[in-house]
Amino acid sequence: MVDELLVFEGLGSSDNSMLLWxxxxxxxxxxxxxxxxxxxxNLDKIKNTLSSSDWDRLxxxxxxxxxxxxxxxxxxxxxxxxxxMKVSGTKKLKPVWLTNKCARLLDKKRPEDFCKI
Numbered sequence: 001m002v003d004e005l006l007v008f009e010g011l012g013s014s015d016n017s018m019l020l021w022x023x024x025x026x027x028x029x030x031x032x033x034x035x036x037x038x039x040x041x042n043l044d045k046i047k048n049t050l051s052s053s054d055w056d057r058l059x060x061x062x063x064x065x066x067x068x069x070x071x072x073x074x075x076x077x078x079x080x081x082x083x084x085m086k087v088s089g090t091k092k093l094k095p096v097w098l099t100n101k102c103a104r105l106l107d108k109k110r111p112e113d114f115c116k117i
Contacts, residue, residue: 042081
């Protein structure tokens with residue numbers, strides 16, 4: 001974050017030192033990530049598997065064991081029946097203050113509005 005720090009002598013008769021530093025700010029962007037596409041999921045297969053599961057055997061034992069069994073079953077079904085898609089991260093980042101309403105207003109402005117004489 002802080003790249004370089006320089007310490008200078010005090011100004012005049014001051015006993016305080018002057019500091020000069022350089023910082024780099026930035027956000028690393030992922031160029032590509034994997035996302036689940038639930039719209040194309042095989043919901044019939046998930047429903048059939050859940051309805052044919054032996055819930056008494058699956059949820060027996062301690063609470064933590066039952067939860068882990070249930071979670072593992074759901075994660076397995078999602079992994080097997082929900083396709084994955086790659087999402088590009090090349091979307092241009094906009095400033096926090098630039099709301100959708102503000103962006104629409106900026107789009108409506110014409111170049112001649114800036115060059116009035």
